[in-house]
Each structure stands twice: as structure tokens, then as C-alpha cells.
Amino acid sequence: MADQIEAIFAGFGGQGVLFAGKVMAYAGLIAGREVSWLPSYGPEMRGGTANCSVTLADEPIGSPLVLHPNVLVAMNQPSFDKFLPEVRADGLIIYDDTLIAPASAPSKARIFGISATKMAEEADLGGLSNMVLMGALWEKARFCAEGDLIGAVDECVSASRQALVEKNKRAMMLGMEAARLI
Amino acid sequence: MTRKVLMKGNEAIAEAALRAGCRHFFGYPITPQTELAAYMARKMPKLGGTYLQAESEIAAVNMLYGAAAAGVRAMTSSSSPGISLKTEGISYMAGADLPGVIVNVQRGGPGLGSIQPSQSDYFQATRAMGHGDFYLPVFAPSTVQEMADLTFTAFNVADEYRTPVVILADGMLGQMMEPVIMPEAIDPATLPPKPWATRGHEGARAHNIINSLHLDAQKLYEDNVRRFATYEQIKRDEVRVETYRTEDADIVICAFGAAARIARSAVNAARERGIKAGLLRPITLWPYPADAVKALHAKALVVVELNMGQMIEDVRLAADGAFPISFFGRCGGIIPTPDEVLDEIVRIHEAMEDEEGR
Amino acid sequence: MKRGDEVAMTQSTEKAVFTRPHALLPVVTNYCPGCTHGIVERLVAEVIDELGVEGKTVGISPVGCSVTSYDFFGCDMIEASHGRAPAVATGVKRSLPDRIVFAYQGDGDLASIGMAETVHAATRGENITIIFINNAIYGMTGGQMAPTSLPHQVTQTSPYGRDLETAGYPIRVCELLATLDGVAYLERVSVDTPKSVRTAKKAIRHAFKNQVDGVGYSLVEVVSTCPTNWKMTPEDAFAWMRENMLTYYPLGVYKDVQAEGFANAAEAARARAEGCPIACGEGVR
Numbered sequence: 107m108a109d110q111i112e113a114i115f116a117g118f119g120g121q122g123v124l125f126a127g128k129v130m131a132y133a134g135l136i137a138g139r140e141v142s143w144l145p146s147y148g149p150e151m152r153g154g155t156a157n158c159s160v161t162l163a164d165e166p167i168g169s170p171l172v173l174h175p176n177v178l179v180a181m182n183q184p185s186f187d188k189f190l191p192e193v194r195a196d197g198l199i200i201y202d203d204t205l206i207a208p209a210s211a212p213s214k215a216r217i218f219g220i221s222a223t224k225m226a227e228e229a230d231l232g233g234l235s236n237m238v239l240m241g242a243l244w245e246k247a248r249f250c251a252e253g254d255l256i257g258a259v260d261e262c263v264s265a266s267r268q269a270l271v272e273k274n275k276r277a278m279m280l281g282m283e284a285a286r287l288i
Numbered sequence: 289m290t291r292k293v294l295m296k297g298n299e300a301i302a303e304a305a306l307r308a309g310c311r312h313f314f315g316y317p318i319t320p321q322t323e324l325a326a327y328m329a330r331k332m333p334k335l336g337g338t339y340l341q342a343e344s345e346i347a348a349v350n351m352l353y354g355a356a357a358a359g360v361r362a363m364t365s366s367s368s369p370g371i372s373l374k375t376e377g378i379s380y381m382a383g384a385d386l387p388g389v390i391v392n393v394q395r396g397g398p399g400l401g402s403i404q405p406s407q408s409d410y411f412q413a414t415r416a417m418g419h420g421d422f423y424l425p426v427f428a429p430s431t432v433q434e435m436a437d438l439t440f441t442a443f444n445v446a447d448e449y450r451t452p453v454v455i456l457a458d459g460m461l462g463q464m465m466e467p468v469i470m471p472e473a474i475d476p477a478t479l480p481p482k483p484w485a486t487r488g489h490e491g492a493r494a495h496n497i498i499n500s501l502h503l504d505a506q507k508l509y510e511d512n513v514r515r516f517a518t519y520e521q522i523k524r525d526e527v528r529v530e531t532y533r534t535e536d537a538d539i540v541i542c543a544f545g546a547a548a549r550i551a552r553s554a555v556n557a558a559r560e561r562g563i564k565a566g567l568l569r570p571i572t573l574w575p576y577p578a579d580a581v582k583a584l585h586a587k588a589l590v591v592v593e594l595n596m597g598q599m600i601e602d603v604r605l606a607a608d609g610a611f612p613i614s615f616f617g618r619c620g621g622i623i624p625t626p627d628e629v630l631d632e633i634v635r636i637h638e639a640m641e642d643e644e645g646r
Numbered sequence: 647m648k649r650g651d652e653v654a655m656t657q658s659t660e661k662a663v664f665t666r667p668h669a670l671l672p673v674v675t676n677y678c679p680g681c682t683h684g685i686v687e688r689l690v691a692e693v694i695d696e697l698g699v700e701g702k703t704v705g706i707s708p709v710g711c712s713v714t715s716y717d718f719f720g721c722d723m724i725e726a727s728h729g730r731a732p733a734v735a736t737g738v739k740r741s742l743p744d745r746i747v748f749a750y751q752g753d754g755d756l757a758s759i760g761m762a763e764t765v766h767a768a769t770r771g772e773n774i775t776i777i778f779i780n781n782a783i784y785g786m787t788g789g790q791m792a793p794t795s796l797p798h799q800v801t802q803t804s805p806y807g808r809d810l811e812t813a814g815y816p817i818r819v820c821e822l823l824a825t826l827d828g829v830a831y832l833e834r835v836s837v838d839t840p841k842s843v844r845t846a847k848k849a850i851r852h853a854f855k856n857q858v859d860g861v862g863y864s865l866v867e868v869v870s871t872c873p874t875n876w877k878m879t880p881e882d883a884f885a886w887m888r889e890n891m892l893t894y895y896p897l898g899v900y901k902d903v904q905a906e907g908f909a910n911a912a913e914a915a916r917a918r919a920e921g922c923p924i925a926c927g928e929g930v931r
Binding site: 128131132135140141142143144145147165166167168169170171173261 | 292293294319320403431459460463464465466467549550551552553554556623625626
């Protein structure tokens, strides 16, 4: 994986793409790196597609807007189709194959389909497919130490909702295990 | 919260304002500044402060006027179209010498424009935040850390000079998250008293009047002259600017706020190609760091803005013909890429080499 | 002459029966002969004196003929931009909740350009006092049609009389505000006779006292004259006012939550919301 990570998390509003991006950014912060997180905002937030740019770097970050990612996490077909051609040749794509048909466009990037929605539902973790994908992404990209990623979940979920913290972590573990097998 | 946390720019402004002792916030919803108001709505009741959603931006700025007259630290925030509505009240604040902080998280214009990031209110912020002869300090943060630090500073500057102060941010800085370390909180009770404020005279002094009306022309003239003397002091003491790799630079980019972030990436990329590029980043847009521009030893300046070319006028005034100056910008909410800015640097560099070769 | 000197001189020889209120400064006003601003401002000052609150009162002057009233009142004063006095008053009151905050506004200021601020300060139930001078005309700019100018009233900008087809109808402010739950007290008065002046004083006192007691938003509308711009003698102006204004804008109390048996505006609002669970605070965390 390249030293500087420029990631796009994309999907429908409500799938938790902004949250997943925030967890990655927080993990980078805990790891002592320069980080930025930039959401798409406006009407898109309200029911349409949503995405965010996350950058992890060792130098101060210039533009936080990622146009040509080396990491793409796609949670729906329109986002997958839209961003796939932009992913760099040395990049990494993680997508939810419960909801997305395999790539039609060729890409030189490494590409992994994870049945995130299905896995989350079967594990009674409905709505946490974003964190399943997050776990898979970490397994394939290792952009920080595992402890930093766990710490990031603690930071991103309010302490008052402890049950949710544990669920998020379990979803992430599911994703890590699944990614290890492919 | 002295440790580093990840925060949205809009929320960093709000938290820094609270830490600066601001307990009165008057807002009205508009994208892309809404998180700032929402943060205040969450926090103010817990601090015993006031979050008030006004009926309009006009009402909000006049509530700010009232709170400032009452001598408390207060703030309002909006985005471009809403700021236009506030300019009447800001002019009155300037005329009545009232301190207060106004945040503009800019979006594209004119009119309803777009909700995407923009720097198209530079002229408004630095030239015309309302009618009449006045200026006000304008801070242009470029990182989420600066959103916090400059907001804290803005309250101090506002009180010191008795002037409204503008934080000129944009949708990108407002919406993005970066690590930030918050300034230490001030207890508002420990702030210096404001003997001019209208808080009730308690029989201990003559009545105070907060007012911008002078029916006597001579008095209004003298009032303006006095205020402009204060402006000279602000120009002397409050100019802020960052220079990056400008010492030996042939080509210097002038950019502020979000545009400066992109420019910095382009400067680094140009250096990797052996082009001596640098960045001059004004942090105060008024007063403008004209001396820093004059002190450059560049062969060419490129002004990069998220508009059709506004700050370039201040660069030209400062440079006074000393350098060739060109403009590169995008507007309407389009953010130029570092590569596009790099291409511009390379183009100018090649033109310079051709010139020297001839 | 310093404040209070003339009182001292009078007292040295005779018992003073009529003096300038302390809260009114000995300065020359800019009002025309026959104008009622002077009467109303005096009443406000008398009430401030009687309640003993001058030292903790902050007044807001409007844009209009009473724009320079910040020079007349002895309490701390703020000059607001046109129509925004209720917003400025809100800013002061929220910053200094134990202060007495009043705004003094005319009809163009309050009911035209400032209608949004008027309605919203009222519906928020700001614990402030508004003194509203309704003389059916823009005085300071030279007699233009106001939001309260009567149908067919001739003004500089309705030279053929207020045309209802093009200019619509006047606004009855007390009636309009009476529908709002945030309001504690509304009364319309006049100051054309000694008796009406006494009634007006009582209303103004009630409006200030309400604020002292935390009862809520109170407004007193004073139906007034503008002899200069109405182009009448003061006497004729009063006669015209009685005949035309008071029939269109009837005097009286339009809302008084205390008279209805409630302690304050909030209590009255709750009673009115009876049957609406969320408005009555049921199930609210």
C-alpha cells in the first residue's frame, strides 16, 4: 500500500459511508499521521448518494478532495460505477457484493467483493455493513495498527452508546476475517 | 480538550468561540455553515448561554448588535447570501464601535448561487460589509486548526479595537474534518469590563449611548477620522501572513484559505520538478499583508482563488508593478486540483525560460 | 443647568407639584409643536421613576421621529436600525436577563420594515416592553403612507388617498399580535385628553411591571397624531384622530393573561394548548 492513502467511501445516504470514513481518519490521527476527511454535502445528504474523501499522509495535506483515489470503498452500484474508473492502477477497491454486480469496466487495481450487507444481517448486525467493509479494507491495506483502528471506533461512537461500540467492532472483525480468506 | 481531536471546521469555530468566552450565538439555517449553529444549539444550554435561532439573518445580526451593546462576547454565522442580509447590521456595528464576530462559510454566488465552496465574497468582506466608510479585520483560516485559533483571536481583536471581525471561511473548510488542538478556555467572568456598554448605569454614571447616528456633519466626520486612526493601528499590529518556500522562489503563488491548501501541494510538486516555486498566504485579508508582497524577490506572481479574480486587485496594489501577475481560478464550487495549478506554474516557468533564452 | 437643579430651586420656596421625571433628561427635543411623542416619553420616564428601575433599564430608540430619543432618556440607550429594535432588545435581554429592556417604535418601524422582528419577538415571548406610537404616517421623512395609514387617507405617497386596490389595508397591530401565545399583554391607548393620558400611563406602567415580574412580552400601542404631516392644527388633529383612527383602531385591552387568571404568558399558552400532548410537555425528554 502506498504511504499516502487517498480514499473515497461512497454509497447511499444512511449506509454509513461518512461514518466509516471518519473511523479511518480517526485511526490515522491516533497513528500520529496527518489526516483529513471531506464529505459531499447538500441535497446528496438527504437520500441520494453520499461520499467522503479521506486522506492519510505524512506531510500537511493540501487539497482534502480526493479525485483519483488509491482506495475505494463502494456500497452501491452507482457509486461503484462512478468511481471505479478514477481509481489509480496501484489502488485497492473494496465493494459490497450483496448490492453491487461485479465490475463491468476493467480496472488494474486490486479488487475485492465482500458480502457485507448479507454478513451483517446474518450476524444480527443490520446496518453495519459499512464497518464490515471497513474491517476488510484494513485487512487488505493495513493503513494503521489494529489497536489504532479499534481506538478509532471508541472515539467515533459516543461512550453513552457502549452496545453500539461493541457491535461496530464485531462487524469490523467479521470483515477482517472474510478478507483474510480471499 | 487539550488533546488532538478530529473535528469539522464549522464545529471547531463553534467550540473555539465557546472557549473564547462567547455565550451568545444568534443564527439562521443556511448550508454550508449549519453545523456551527447546531453545535451551539447543543452546547449553549449546558453552559448557561444563549443559542437563539432568529427569524432571519437580519434579526440575527441585530441580536448580535444588542448583545455586543450589552457588553458580552457574541457571534453570528452564515453563508454568502445570508451575509449579504447581515451587512446592514454590520455597518451599524462598525458605526457604533461594537465588537462581535461574524462567520462567513462561503458558497458560490451571485444570488442563490450554489452550496459548494467558494471564495467569491472577498470583495464583500474586505471592501463592503455594508454601507459607509469602514473596514473590519478579516481572518482567512486555511486549516481546521486555524478555524479554531483565528476564531479565538477574532474575539480578542474585536474587543481590543471595538470592531466587528469577520472569519472568512468556505464550505470546504467548514465541512472537512482535521485534527485540532483547542485553545484553553477563558471564563467569561474574567474578561475585562467594558465601561462603554449599555448594561444599566445603576445611578453610578451618566447614561451610555450606543449609536451610529450623527446629525451634525462635523461630528460624523470626526467620528470617521477617529475610527480610521484605529484602522491604522490595526494595520500596524494585526497583519498576519505565512510565506512558504518564498526565499529563493522565482514563481510565487498568492492564495488564501482553501485555495492556499491546493496551492501548497502544487508548490511542492513544482519544487520536485526543479521549479523554484513558493506560496504567500495572507491570513488577514484586511489588513492586507502588502509589505510581505512587496518584500518578495519573485520573477512572477500567480494569484489562485476560488472565484473570478478578486484578491488579485490587492496583490496588484501591493506589488505596484514590481512583478508580472497572472490569475488562475475556478468558481461556482469547483475546486481546482493541485495538478491544474502545477500546470499553470509550469506554463509560466516555460514562458520565463523562453524569455530568458531569447 | 444640571439635572435636578430646578427641582431644588422650586423646593426652596414652594412645594413642587409637577417636576421633570428623573429618567427624562433636561434636553430640548426635536419634536414638532403638538406632537404626542413628548407626552408618551414623559409617561415612560415617569413609570421608570416610579418603578425605581432607571439604573437597570436599557432603552432602544428606533428610526423615525424619535430616533434621537437616546438623548432624552436618562437610562442607558441604544439606537437600532430601522425596524430592528425588537431584535436588538432580544440581544440585550438575553445577555442581561435582569435588566429592564424597552423599545420605543413608530408605525413604519414596527409594522412595516420591522414586522418580522415584531412578530417573532412577540411569539418567542421575549420578556420585554414595546411602546408603539401609531400616528398613521411616516413623520420624519415628510409624511408618506404608513402600514397603518387609513383607507383613503391622503399622504405624500398616497396623494389621491390610500387606494385599497393598490395599497391594501392597514394593519391592526394589537389584534394581530393577540393571536400569539408568547404575548402577555396588549393594550391600545391614546393621549388626547387628561383622562386618556392617565389610562395610557396605567397601561405603560402595567407593561413595564410585567417585565419586572417576568410575566412576558408586553406592548402598548398609543394612537397618536402628526399635526405637521397631517397638515392640521394640534386640536384638529386630535379631532380627526378621534373620529377616524379610534373607530378603525378601537381603544382597549387586547390581551392580558393576568386578567385571564394566568401568572404569565407561558401558563396561558399551556392552557390554550390543552389536548395537544407534545405542546403540553407530555413524553418530552
